[in-house]
Amino acid sequence: MENWIRVCEVEDIPVLGARVLKGRGIALFRDGSGAVFALKDKCPHKGGPLSQGIVSRGQVTCPLHGMTIGLCDGRAAPPDEGCTETYSVKIESGQVFLWI
Amino acid sequence: MQKLKLVVVGNGMAGMKVVEELLKISPDLYNITVFGAEPHPNYNRIMLSPVLAGEQNFDEIILNDLSWYEKNNIRLHLGKKIARIERSRRIVQTEEGLEAEYDRLLLATGSNPLILPVPGKDLEGVISYRDIHDTQAMIEASKTCKNAVVIGGGLLGLEAANGLKLRGMDVTVVHLAPWLMERQLDRTAGKMLQTELEKKGLKFLMEKKTEEIIGNNGKVSGLKFSGGEEIPADIVVMAVGIRPNISLAQSAGIHCDRGIVVDDTMQTYDPRIYAVGECVSHRGKAYGLVAPLFDMAKVCANHLAMMGIGRYTGSFTATKLKVTGVDLFSAGNFEGEGEAIVLNDAAGGVYKKILINQGKIIGTVLYGDTVDGQWYFRMLKEGQDISEIRNHLMFGQNHLGNAGHEGHSQASLMTDDMEVCGCNGVCKGTITKAIKENGLFTVDDVRKHTKASSSCGSCTGLVEQILASTLGGGYAPKTSTEKPVCACTDHTHQDLRRAIREEKLLSIPETMAFMNWKTPNGCATCRPALNYYLVSTWPHEAQDDPQSRFVNERMHANIQKDGTFSVVPRMYGGITNPEQLRRIADVAEKYQVPMVKVTGGQRIDLLGVRREDLPAMWADLDMPSGYAYGKSIRTVKTCVGSEFCRFGTQDSTKLGMTIEMAFDRMWAPHKVKMAVSGCPRNCAESTIKDVGIIGVESGWEIYVAGNGGIKAEVSHFFAKVKTDQEAMEYSGAFLQLYREEAWYLERTVHWIARVGLDYAKSRVVEDEKDRKALYQRLLYALSGERDPWKSVVESRAKPLFEFVEA
Numbered sequence: 001m002e003n004w005i006r007v008c009e010v011e012d013i014p015v016l017g018a019r020v021l022k023g024r025g026i027a028l029f030r031d032g033s034g035a036v037f038a039l040k041d042k043c044p045h046k047g048g049p050l051s052q053g054i055v056s057r058g059q060v061t062c063p064l065h066g067m068t069i070g071l072c073d074g075r076a077a078p079p080d081e082g083c084t085e086t087y088s089v090k091i092e093s094g095q096v097f098l099w100i
Numbered sequence: 101m102q103k104l105k106l107v108v109v110g111n112g113m114a115g116m117k118v119v120e121e122l123l124k125i126s127p128d129l130y131n132i133t134v135f136g137a138e139p140h141p142n143y144n145r146i147m148l149s150p151v152l153a154g155e156q157n158f159d160e161i162i163l164n165d166l167s168w169y170e171k172n173n174i175r176l177h178l179g180k181k182i183a184r185i186e187r188s189r190r191i192v193q194t195e196e197g198l199e200a201e202y203d204r205l206l207l208a209t210g211s212n213p214l215i216l217p218v219p220g221k222d223l224e225g226v227i228s229y230r231d232i233h234d235t236q237a238m239i240e241a242s243k244t245c246k247n248a249v250v251i252g253g254g255l256l257g258l259e260a261a262n263g264l265k266l267r268g269m270d271v272t273v274v275h276l277a278p279w280l281m282e283r284q285l286d287r288t289a290g291k292m293l294q295t296e297l298e299k300k301g302l303k304f305l306m307e308k309k310t311e312e313i314i315g316n317n318g319k320v321s322g323l324k325f326s327g328g329e330e331i332p333a334d335i336v337v338m339a340v341g342i343r344p345n346i347s348l349a350q351s352a353g354i355h356c357d358r359g360i361v362v363d364d365t366m367q368t369y370d371p372r373i374y375a376v377g378e379c380v381s382h383r384g385k386a387y388g389l390v391a392p393l394f395d396m397a398k399v400c401a402n403h404l405a406m407m408g409i410g411r412y413t414g415s416f417t418a419t420k421l422k423v424t425g426v427d428l429f430s431a432g433n434f435e436g437e438g439e440a441i442v443l444n445d446a447a448g449g450v451y452k453k454i455l456i457n458q459g460k461i462i463g464t465v466l467y468g469d470t471v472d473g474q475w476y477f478r479m480l481k482e483g484q485d486i487s488e489i490r491n492h493l494m495f496g497q498n499h500l501g502n503a504g505h506e507g508h509s510q511a512s513l514m515t516d517d518m519e520v521c522g523c524n525g526v527c528k529g530t531i532t533k534a535i536k537e538n539g540l541f542t543v544d545d546v547r548k549h550t551k552a553s554s555s556c557g558s559c560t561g562l563v564e565q566i567l568a569s570t571l572g573g574g575y576a577p578k579t580s581t582e583k584p585v586c587a588c589t590d591h592t593h594q595d596l597r598r599a600i601r602e603e604k605l606l607s608i609p610e611t612m613a614f615m616n617w618k619t620p621n622g623c624a625t626c627r628p629a630l631n632y633y634l635v636s637t638w639p640h641e642a643q644d645d646p647q648s649r650f651v652n653e654r655m656h657a658n659i660q661k662d663g664t665f666s667v668v669p670r671m672y673g674g675i676t677n678p679e680q681l682r683r684i685a686d687v688a689e690k691y692q693v694p695m696v697k698v699t700g701g702q703r704i705d706l707l708g709v710r711r712e713d714l715p716a717m718w719a720d721l722d723m724p725s726g727y728a729y730g731k732s733i734r735t736v737k738t739c740v741g742s743e744f745c746r747f748g749t750q751d752s753t754k755l756g757m758t759i760e761m762a763f764d765r766m767w768a769p770h771k772v773k774m775a776v777s778g779c780p781r782n783c784a785e786s787t788i789k790d791v792g793i794i795g796v797e798s799g800w801e802i803y804v805a806g807n808g809g810i811k812a813e814v815s816h817f818f819a820k821v822k823t824d825q826e827a828m829e830y831s832g833a834f835l836q837l838y839r840e841e842a843w844y845l846e847r848t849v850h851w852i853a854r855v856g857l858d859y860a861k862s863r864v865v866e867d868e869k870d871r872k873a874l875y876q877r878l879l880y881a882l883s884g885e886r887d888p889w890k891s892v893v894e895s896r897a898k899p900l901f902e903f904v905e906a
Binding site for chain 2: 017
């Protein structure tokens with residue numbers, strides 16, 4: 001059954017960086033605005049680990065072949081095509097919760 | 101806040117390029133209204149010739165369809181011609197009386213075809229060649245008429261003639277000058293072109309002045325020349341030139357000469373009114389090609405967005421004829437003062453002329469073999485001193501990579517199904533199709549849309565050729581010195597390095613703020629570059645930002661295709677011992693490493709390691725990181741040397757180990773590979789390394805800027821020294837100069853190609869003080885650098901290493 005699960009503190013994720021939720025293959029990102037996003041840790045192109053990419057405002061660049069994925073919608077930036085799964089995130093008093 | 105009103109007069113390529121650029125950097129500043137005299141959305145005018153030739157249809161050359169205007173909230177008036185500008189009330193008015201107010205006005209009215217003032221010029225069947233309407237009129241005429249006469253043997257006239265011929269007409273080109281394209285070609289090349297086109301079935305009447313167009317019942321029937329001679333004609337295409345369309349600006353009292361006069365920010369004499377494209381006169385020059393328009397558009401958009409950066413300082417233009425099967429290229433001044441180098445193979449159909457003045461290329465004409473056109477053009481634009489390569493200049497750069505495309509170096513000889521990009525499997529046909537259908541103009545565009553040239557880059561030269569032959573004069577390669585780092589900024593690598601050094605910038609946010617970055621956090625292209633420039637310019641002061649490093653440098657391991665990593669411990673000079681080997685074997689077993697491989701750099705690679713195992717493995721190995729993952733010093737490869745080898749003249753293993761220990765942990769713009777060989781047999785392959793050292797009886801020879809990868813490049817002799825200490829100092833100083841001045845991701849081979857070997861020699865070999873200072877700065881930068889594996893193992897702050905657990 002899906003519900004909100006507490007995963008970590010916001011501060012565990014470096015700004016403009018990412019952490020991986022162990023055993024689940026979910027990457028948590030924190031972009032320059034401080035917002036937290038969650039995507040499946042798998043690039044739609046060749047399955048690269050997005051959590052290892054360089055994060056900038058609203059997007060992450062896959063480390064394998066450089067495809068850029070939107071953090072909000074999981075979509076590849078045009079002209080590339082493809083989409084990766086996204087997860088809902090909420091933050092309460094510094095704690096990060098995931099809807100899984 | 102009330103949005104400002106921007107009105108654009110002219111819905112062509114220049115005007116819409118400004119709008120596109122403006123929307124990119126400041127999408128919410130203006131309410132935009134566009135007036136276009138033609139009833140079509142913006143289309144790719146340089147593709148009219150393929151449409152005429154039947155190679156493409158109109159829909160395929162549309163650049164911005166109607167939904168684009170809608171999506172960007174642009175009010176579009178098609179088929180509406182602006183009749184006047186009332187500057188005091190800041191309004192424009194169409195012929196029908198429709199009015200629009202503006203805060204800023206952009207004039208992009210393009211140019212008009214010149215019409216010869218001869219009797220009969222208004223007869224039915226006299227067509228100019230400027231827009232899709234003209235093109236369609238020609239296509240229609242070709243269906244019913246037989247004889248076509250094209251007046252004007254310039255670029256446009258020849259493309260029109262070729263298209264009409266392909267449509268089955270009998271075509272005669274009438275030209276006033278003694279040879280074709282006399283403004284772009286010299287006599288020899290012009291005559292060769294004529295012969296080639298005659299073989300295709302075109303007829304030419306040279307040095308003929310048209311006196312009258314003869315008519316019959318209001319329709320064209322023939323042409324009469326000044327000598328009295330007449331020829332029959334069912335249609336006459338006038339392609340004698342274009343003239344900037346300035347009537348609107350002139351009537352509004354805006355200062356014009358040949359075109360609308362603008363300054364370097366594309367502003368006219370009325371500060372609210374800007375102008376771009378073929379209608380302007382900038383520094384006394386009007387342009388009729390696409391490439392300069394794009395440069396103007398960028399600058400103009402920037403000033404409309406009130407960012408105030410960027411100046412347009414004029415363009416060099418080059419010409420290429422878009423007639424299938426004809427290869428010609430021309431740039432600059434090719435008949436002026438200077439020394440000409442000429443290759444003329446009349447039978448083989450190849451002619452090349454390069455004009456040189458004071459050691460610099462000032463112009464070139466190429467016919468039949470245009471492979472090196474872009475190379476000459478780039479040197480011409482950059483004003484590069486070619487004295488040193490003068491002897492080889494004519495033979496070309498052969499600058500294409502030498503792997504991955506079956507040795508092809510001439511795109512025109514490749515068929516559509518041949519592979520251009522061996523990394524991503526992209527064929528020539530795919531690239532041409534993308535260029536035509538998506539309206540691509542730059543190598544970057546092609547990379548984004550097709551992936552060609554986006555990996556190793558060795559096929560970039562081929563892609564440039566394909567662009568040039570598909571776009572004709574529409575393609576102008578950016579020289580690397582003027583290219584911005586990425587879309588986040590208008591500044592170049594050189595600008596960044598200078599600002600960081602001169603303003604003593606110490607962090608990425610500080611640099612972005614100082615340099616007016618357009619994006620809040622940069623991107624995966626600019627951040628790593630910035631980070632490198634900061635830490636290399638201000639060692640021990642600037643903060644290294646792990647989030648701006650590529651994953652490999654952040655994880656201190658090399659990411660593999662399945663997301664696992666490879667681990668390569670340091671083996672100084674490629675020397676190891678049983679104890680190290682035993683430890684490596686134990687670790688490989690303990691962590692079930694799927695592959696153990698000996699690398700090309702004389703060490704051992706453990707592949708397929710899980711990310712979470714990395715820190716524990718490093719602890720068990722208890723060896724330093726080999727930096728096999730970094731833009732840093734990789735290995736110093738050595739041969740056996742005088743200690744054991746019966747041929748060895750010098751102790752290469754000892755020097756190799758000493759250098760690797762001394763320069764260990766050195767970050768650089770790109771990876772750095774070194775080698776030390778003990779004698780000229782060169783078993784360590786020193787001649788294809790960034791710095792290669794070869795032992796001789798009397799000391800060491802140092803070679804630099806070699807490369808063994810994408811494009812094999814033999815290194816250049818740099819200096820001869822006597823002692824190990826000197827070899828260290830010269831190599832170190834050379835590397836420090838590279839670290840301080842090269843651009844991020846520039847290997848030594850490319851950096852030296854850009855700045856010249858003489859420059860590096862003048863700083864390192866000839867200037868002892870400079871050399872010692874450089875070497876000291878390198879040692880200072882390296883002092884106190886800790887082994888990254890040890891740091892992670894000892895910190896224990898994040899036992900899970902980039903994981904969190906729910």
